[in-house]
Amino acid sequence: LHAFDFNKLEGDEIIVRQATESEPLETLDSQRRTLTPPMLVIADTANPIGLAGIMGGVNTEIDEDTTDIFLEAANFNAANTKATRSALGLNTEASYRFERGIRHELAPIALKRATYLISQLCGGIPAEGIIDTFSAPHQIKTIEITETRFEKILGVPVAMKDIWNIIKRLGFEKIEEDVAQVINVSPPIWRSDISIQDDIIEEYARIYGYDNLPTSSLASPIPSQGSENPQTVREHMRDRLVSAGMNETISYSITDLETINLFDSISSDQQPISIANPMDASKKYLRPTLVPNVLETLSRNRRTNQQTGLRLFEIGRVFLPLQTDEIDSMPVEKEEIVGAITGFSTATDLWLESDRLMDFFDAKGIVEHIFRGLSGVLSFTKSDGTTYETGKMADIFLNEVLIGQIGELKSDLCEFYDLSASPVVIFHLSLQAIQTVAQVQFVNYSESSRYPSSFRDLALISSKEVNSESIVSTIMKNKLVADSFPIDKYEGAEVPDGKHSLTMRIIFQSNEKTLSAKEIDRAHIQIIKSLEHQYKISERYFSNER
Structure with a gap:
């Protein structure tokens, strides 16, 4: 509804039309606006006098x-109103209402009501008749409601x-006589948001009370939830890494050619995957490995924090070169887990000082921790590579399937990333390989022993070729041993060449x-004999002992 000063109109007619190209209009907010088709305007015979459904013009303002x-009551197209409002950046209460759609029947009712109030309160004298350009009769909108649909949505018959007793009080009208289970109704003219049967069901439930529904x-x-093994394994390992x-x-999945060549992540006869429209011209390739991304993050964090140890990991996709020469061939995408540690350890164990640097x-230990709860046997085998220091790298196997590597980063790479202050150790795992051989195990609980435990630290002289995993496996075969793990390694005086001292x-x-x-002593002697027999390992005696 809008009121115009009748004496300011040019001519004796009002026209609703589309604006012409670059047509000017000064609106009631004193802003001069430039209009374009298909914006709707209210116009006289000379100029536009208002934006349809949004705001009137200054040239016919009442003062x-x-x-x-002159009173105008209309209903404008919701989509056109929204497009005009968005284009001009002009938000009004009128545009808010028309954008959401209103019933056609409201226009004549609003016009008659406004005319009545002006005549009663302001002493206005109405002219005879109403000019209505919407001469076609508007078809009454009906909605069929059924007991069956009510029961399906609400869950109760x-x-x-009972339905009619409630909705008739909300202004709904019945189109036909009573029918047992199905009736057609029309929503009230002030509820243009009701268009389907479910809207009426919602109104019924709102009035009846959701809490009153049985x-x-x-x-x-309820069907059992399906278990997607790849996702389950990934989330399990993520949780274990955090713990x-x-x-x-x-990090972003993009990199540069220098970084790709630095890590030899693809063979020399392959080309890295380039991006057609890179956001950064200096990084226009998809990463074939996660290691550089983790090292860059580690370097940035090290520059801001020189004191504490850093433990970072990332789980993400890498993109390997195309496997075929076909035009529509897609790159090979694989998921990896890469972790890196450097700096001081925060451990406060009796054997570990707080200023000890983290090492291989x-x-x-972190890798072993994250595989707890997964099926399969984890093992490490000594190996060498171009990225890691010689003698400080191992291949990681799960059920004899190669799943990754772990090692201390070479010194020249540490210098490249400005991380030479302390050793950087990396573990690099193929999540895809892990998911093919491992599953998350169900947790089994057993009653803990009611009797106290006792521990002893056993210093052993062992060949460097024997790994600690084999030693632990032998110790655990004794029926009185509940657990065993290495806590210290020593190389130096009093230890023969080619050997080291391990404390278990x-x-x-x-x-x-x-x-x-006495029982513990006997078990102790049995363990020493087993280690000596299998690996030629002897117990280490210190100078102040026997």
Whole structure:
């Protein structure tokens, strides 16, 4: 509804039309606007006098000198109103209403009501008749409602008489006589948002009260949730990495040619995958490995924090060169897990000082930690590579399937990333390879022993060729051993060449009784004999002992 000063109109007619190209109009907010088709305008015979459904024009504004007014009531196209409002950046209460659609029947009702109020309150004298350009009769919108649909949506049967008793009070009208289970109704003219039966069901439930609807059980049992092994394994490993004190990072999947060549991540006869429209001209290739991304993040964090240790990891996709020469061939996408640690350890163990730098064995412990709860046997085999220091790298196997590598980063790469202050150890895992051989195991609980445990630290002289995993496996075969793990390694004086001293912590415990010192001594001797027989390992005696 809009009121114009009748005496300011040019000519004796009002026209609703599209604006012409670059047509000017000064609106009631004193802003001069340039209009373009298909914006709708209200115009007289000379100029536009208002933006249809949005705002009137200054040239026909009512002021203190106005004696005759022209009332216009209309319903404008919602899509056109929204497009005009968006193009001009002009938000009004009128545009908000018309954008959401209103019923055609409201226009004559609003016009008659406004005319009545002006005549009663302001002493206005209405002219005879109403000029209506919408001469075609508007078809009344009807919606069929059924008891069946009400029961399906609400979950309980509802009688049609009860439905009608509520919705008739909301202004709905029945189109036909009573029918047992199906009736057609028309929504009230002030509810243009009601268009389907489910809208009426929502109105019924709102008035009846959602809390008053009776509860009922599902018709069938809830289906069991399917387990997607790749996703389950990925999330399990992510949770284990976080529980090991690692912090997850996310980086862009783009890199440069120098970085690709630096890590020899693809063979010399292959070309890296280039991006057709790179956002950064200096990085126009898809990454074939995650290692450089993690190292860049590690370097940035090291520059801002020189004191504490850093433990970072990333899980992401890498993109390997095309496998065929076909035009529509797609790159090979694989998921990787890469972790890196450097700096001081935060461990406060009796054997580990707080200023100890993290090393290969810290990273190995993290890898072992993240595979707990997964099926399969994890093992490490000494190897060499171009990225890692000689003698400080190992291949990682799960059920004898190669799944990754772990090693200390070479010094020249540490210098390249400004990380030479302390050793950087990296573990690089193929998530795709892991998902093919491993599954998340169900947690099995067993009653813990009621009897106390006792531990001893056993210093051993062992060949460097024997790994700690084999030693632990041999120790765990003793029936009184509950757990065992290495806690220290020493190389130097009093240790023969080619050998080192390993300190193993052995925890003794029985489910049947409290172990005596003699029983633990006998188990101790049996373990030494087994290690000596299998690996030629002897117990180390210190100078102040025997």
